[in-house]
Amino acid sequence: MIAVEIAGIKMKTPVMTASGTFGSGPEYADFVDLNKIGAIVVKGTTLAPRDGNKGRRIAETPAGMLNCIGLENPGVDEFVGRILPGLARYDVPVIVNIAGFTVDEFGELAARLNVPGVAGLEVNVSCPNVKEGGIAWGVDCANVAAAVKAVRRNTKLPVITKLSPNVTDIVSVAKAAEDAGSDAVSLINTLVGMTIDIHRWRPELGNVTGGLSGPAVKPVALRMVWQVARAVKCPVIGMGGIMTAGDAVEFLLAGARAVAVGTANFVNPRASVEIAEGIKDYLVERGLRHVSEIVGKVNDNI
Amino acid sequence: MSKTVAQGIVIEHFSLAPMIKRLTLGAPAIARSARPGQFVHVRVGDSYHPLLRRPLSIAEVDREVGNITIIYRVVGQGTALLASLPPGEFVDCMGPLGNGFDMETERPLLVGGGMGLAPLLFLAKALCPKPATVLMGGRTKQELWWRNVFLGVCRSIHVTTDDGSLGRKGFTIDLLPELLENCEYDRIYACGPLRMMQGVAKLAKAQGIPCQISFEDHMACGVGACLSCTCAGTDGKRRKVCSDGPVFWAEEVLDLS
Numbered sequence: 001m002i003a004v005e006i007a008g009i010k011m012k013t014p015v016m017t018a019s020g021t022f023g024s025g026p027e028y029a030d031f032v033d034l035n036k037i038g039a040i041v042v043k044g045t046t047l048a049p050r051d052g053n054k055g056r057r058i059a060e061t062p063a064g065m066l067n068c069i070g071l072e073n074p075g076v077d078e079f080v081g082r083i084l085p086g087l088a089r090y091d092v093p094v095i096v097n098i099a100g101f102t103v104d105e106f107g108e109l110a111a112r113l114n115v116p117g118v119a120g121l122e123v124n125v126s127c128p129n130v131k132e133g134g135i136a137w138g139v140d141c142a143n144v145a146a147a148v149k150a151v152r153r154n155t156k157l158p159v160i161t162k163l164s165p166n167v168t169d170i171v172s173v174a175k176a177a178e179d180a181g182s183d184a185v186s187l188i189n190t191l192v193g194m195t196i197d198i199h200r201w202r203p204e205l206g207n208v209t210g211g212l213s214g215p216a217v218k219p220v221a222l223r224m225v226w227q228v229a230r231a232v233k234c235p236v237i238g239m240g241g242i243m244t245a246g247d248a249v250e251f252l253l254a255g256a257r258a259v260a261v262g263t264a265n266f267v268n269p270r271a272s273v274e275i276a277e278g279i280k281d282y283l284v285e286r287g288l289r290h291v292s293e294i295v296g297k298v299n300d301n302i
Numbered sequence: 303m304s305k306t307v308a309q310g311i312v313i314e315h316f317s318l319a320p321m322i323k324r325l326t327l328g329a330p331a332i333a334r335s336a337r338p339g340q341f342v343h344v345r346v347g348d349s350y351h352p353l354l355r356r357p358l359s360i361a362e363v364d365r366e367v368g369n370i371t372i373i374y375r376v377v378g379q380g381t382a383l384l385a386s387l388p389p390g391e392f393v394d395c396m397g398p399l400g401n402g403f404d405m406e407t408e409r410p411l412l413v414g415g416g417m418g419l420a421p422l423l424f425l426a427k428a429l430c431p432k433p434a435t436v437l438m439g440g441r442t443k444q445e446l447w448w449r450n451v452f453l454g455v456c457r458s459i460h461v462t463t464d465d466g467s468l469g470r471k472g473f474t475i476d477l478l479p480e481l482l483e484n485c486e487y488d489r490i491y492a493c494g495p496l497r498m499m500q501g502v503a504k505l506a507k508a509q510g511i512p513c514q515i516s517f518e519d520h521m522a523c524g525v526g527a528c529l530s531c532t533c534a535g536t537d538g539k540r541r542k543v544c545s546d547g548p549v550f551w552a553e554e555v556l557d558l559s
Contacts, residue, residue, distance in 0.1 A: 023527030027545070030305040030525075031396070043529070051540060058520050058530040060380075063350040065522065072529045072540065215350045243350070266354055266522045267345065269307065269396065 002280050002291045004038070006235045006258050007158035007183035009093050009119050011038035013276035014291055015248065018239050018262030019044055019097035019122060019162070020069065021213075022272075024083050025090065031269035038258060038276065039093040042079070044124050046098075047105050047112075049075035055206015059195045064214030064241070065263060066193050068207035071099055071130055076112050084117050093119035095160065099127055100147065107150035113157070120157050123148055123182070126164030126189035128211040138164035138189070141176035152181035160237065163187040165217075165224055174228040174236075186237035186260065187228060188221045214263040215241040222254055229255020229296055243271070245278020252279075255296035305399060305525075306331045309392045313369055315385075319447040321376045323385050324361075329395055330368030336360050337402035338425035339516055339549040342370065343524035345394035346384040356380050357521045357544070359421040360398060370395075373420045373451075399524050400548050403514055405429065407489035411481065411511075412456070413437045413474050413502050415494025419448045421516055422493055426455045433457035437481060439498070443468030475501035482509050489514070492552075503552035513552040519543045 004014045016039040017025075024042040025034050034040065052072025059066045073079070079096070087094050096113050098121055100106035110121060125137035125144050137143045144161065151159055161177035163170055165188035174185045190211025195204040203209075221240020229236045238256030241263070242248050248259045264271035279291060288294065310327030318324050332342060343355040362371035376385050387393065403425050412434055414422045419438055426434045434456040440446045441464045449468075452459055461469025462477050470477045475498060481487075482505060492502040493516040506513035519531035526545030535541045535555055552558065 021523070021528060023523075023525075027523070027525045027527040031307060043527075051534065052529060052532065056520055058354075058522050058528075060352055060354055063353060065354060067522070067528070067530065069529045072532060074540075214353050263353070263522075266524075266528065269523075269525070 001283060001289065002276060004258055004291060006237065007120065007160065009039060009095070009158050011093060011258065012036065013038040014252070014258040014279065015272050015276040016041055016095070016237065016258060016260040017265060017272050018260040019124070021262040021265045024087065025092070025094070026086055028265070028269050032273055034090045034092050036273045036276070037092050038272070039095050039119065041095045041097055041122055041260065043073055044071045044097045044099045044127060045073050045076050045079050045109065046071055047076055047100070047108055049073065049078065053207045056204060057206060059204040059210065061193065061195060061212065062216060064212055064216035066195060066205060066210035066212055067190070068205045068210035070207065071127055076109055080112060080115055084115065088117055095120040095122050097122040097124050097162065098151070099124040103146045103150045106147045107154045110151040110154040114155055118157060120160060121151060121155060122160045122162050122186060123151050124162050126162050128164070128166065128190055128192045128209070138173065139167050141172055144173055145176045145180035148177050148180035148182045158183045160184040160186050162189055164189050165220060166192050170224050171227050171231045174232050178232045178234050182234065184235040184237060185228060185232065186239065188217070188224055188240045191217055191220065213241065215243050217241045218247060222250055225251055225256050226254040226298070242275065243267070245275045245282060248275050248279055249282055249294065252291065252294050253296070253298040257292070257295050304331070304335055305397060307394065307396050308332055310370070310395045312387050312389045312391045312393060315387060315389060318373065318451070319444070322373065322447070323376060324371060324373050325384070326369050326371045327393055327395065328368055329370050332395060332397050333363050333365050333368045333370050336363050336370060336398040338428045339402035339421050340398035340400050341548065342372065342395045342397035343399055343521070344384065346380045352380045352383070354522055355396065355524060356384070357399070357518070357524055361420040361423045362427065363424060373417070373423070375417055396524060400544055401546065403491055403549050408432060409486055409488045410434045411437065411487040411490045413478065413490060413492040413494070413498070415439045415474060415498045416445070418494030418516070422491060423451060423455070425491060426452060430455065435481070435487070436460070437462070437474050437478060439463070439474035439494070441465065473501075474498055475505065478502060478505050482511070485509065487511055499552070500556055503556050504558050506552065507558045514549055515552050515556065516549045517543045517547050517555070
C-alpha cells in the first residue's frame with residue numbers, strides 16, 4: 001500500500017531519512033527498526049575526510065534549528081571500507097549523499113561508490129555551510145548540470161539531485177538537473193539563516209550563518225515542491241520540516257512521490273517509521289489503496 | 303545496556319538553590335541500565351518551540367524503585383519549561399546515552415565545578431563503599447550548596463571559592479597539588495569548565511594518575527548522527543561528545559603538553 005519505487009530504488013515506505021540527520025543509520029538502531037525505513041540517505045560524503053566547521057554548530061530557533069556542521073565526514077574511502085559493510089545486515093536501501101568541490105570530484109565520488117550496498121547517489125549541490133562547492137554549485141543551473149553530468153558519466157546507479165532553496169527560481173535549477181541526467185530531485189536543503197547573541201553581540205554559530213530546518217521551513221519547502229513537481233517529469237522527493245504524517249501527506253499531495261524526514265529524527269527517533277504508519281492510516285481511512293493515488297492530487301485550480 | 307525512549311513521570315521536583323532544580327523521574331528502564339557519566343536527552347514540552355531535546359546528566363539513580371534524578375540550572379526557555387512541570391506530569395526521555403566513567407578504582411578523587419558536579423554525584427554514590435574524596439569549586443559560597451548534596455556519599459569534601467567565602471580562596475586547581483602530595487589517589491575524575499579540566503588533567507598526568515573528564519556541548523541528536531558536538535581527538539581522529547563521550551580519558555581529547 002505504501003511501497004514505492006523512486007528512480008528504480010524500491011522502498012517499503014515513501015519515507016526516507018534526510019542526509020545529515022540520521023548518520024549512516026546504525027546510530028539510531030537502538031530506537032528504531034532500520035528495516036522499516038523507506039531508504040536511508042547517509043551523511044554528506046566528500047572525497048577527502050573533513051573536520052567540519054569550528055565553534056558552535058547548532059542553534060535553536062522558533063520551531064526550528066540552524067546548523068553549520070560543515071560536511072564533517074570520514075571521506076568516501078572510509079565510508080566504503082568501514083561504514084558501508086555495517087549496513088549490509090539491514091534490509092534498507094542506502095543512498096549516499098555526495099558533495100564535491102569540483103566537477104571532477106563529483107565524478108570521482110560517483111566512481112568510488114560503484115560498490116555493492118549502494119542503492120543510489122544524492123548529488124549535494126546545496127550545502128550552505130562550506131565556502132567552496134555546496135551552495136556555490138546549487139545556485140547556478142550550468143554548475144548543477146555539470147556536477148550531475150559528471151556523476152551520470154561515472155555511475156549506473158540512480159542519481160538524485162538535492163536542490164537548494166536559496167535561489168531565485170528553483171524550477172529552473174530542477175530542470176537543469178533533470179536535463180543533465182538526474183533520475184530524481186530532492187528538495188529542499190536548508191535555508192540560510194543566522195542568530196545573534198544579544199549579550200555578547202556575536203553570532204551564535206561558529207560559522208556565523210547556518211542552515212535552517214524544522215517545522216519553520218515547511219511552508220516554503222511545500223511551495224517549492226509543488227512548483228517543481230509541476231515542472232519536471234522525474235520523481236520529486238519532498239522534505240523540509242516534516243514532523244507528522246499529516247505534514248508528509250501535504251508534500252505527497254503537492255506532488256512528491258516520496259518524502260524525507262530530517263530534523264524530526266532529533267525530536268523523535270522513530271519519526272520516519274511512525275510517519276509511514278500514519279500515511280498508511282490516512283489512506284485506509286479514505287478507502288485508498290495506494291499512496292500513489294494522492295501524489296500531486298492537490299486541487300489547486302481555484 | 304539498553305537505550306530507550308521512556309515517558310518518565312515526575313515524582314519530585316523542587317529547588318535546591320536559586321535557579322537550580324532537582325527533578326526525580328520514574329523511568330525504570332533507564333534507571334536499570336544507567337551508569338555514572340551518562341545522560342538523558344529530554345523533551346521539555348510537546349510543542350515545536352523549543353524544538354530540540356536537552357541533554358542532562360544523570361545525578362542520581364534508584365535502581366530498585368526505578369527512579370532517575372537530574373539536577374539542572376534554569377538557563378533558558380527550555381529549562382524554564384521543564385522547571386514548571388509538577389509531579390504527575392510526564393517527561394519524554396531518551397537514554398541512557400553516552401559512555402560513562404570507568405569504575406576501576408580503589409582510591410578515587412572527584413573534582414567538579416558548577417553543574418559539572420551533577421554526574422560526579424552519581425559517580426560518588428556508585429563508587430560506594432570505595433571512599434571517594436571530592437574537591438569542588440565555585441565562585442562564592444552561595445554556589446556551593448553542592449556540599450550538602452555530597453555529604454554522606456563521600457569520605458571527605460574539599461572546597462574552594464574564587465572569593466574565599468567558603469573553604470580555600472582560589473580555584474580547585476590551586477588546592478589540587480596539596481591533595482596529590484601523598485599520592486593517595488589512583489584515579490581522578492573531573493567535570494566542569496574546560497580550563498578546570500585541563501588544569502586537573504595536567505596535574506594528574508604529572509603525578510601519573512589516570513584521569514577521566516566529562517565534556518558538554520550543544521547537541522541535536524544525542525546519538526552520534528548529527529555531528530553537532532564533535533571535537534578533535536589528540537590522535538587526529540574526531541570524537542563525538544554525545545556517543546564517544548561525554549566521558550573521555552583526558553589524554554584522548556586534551557593537549558596536556
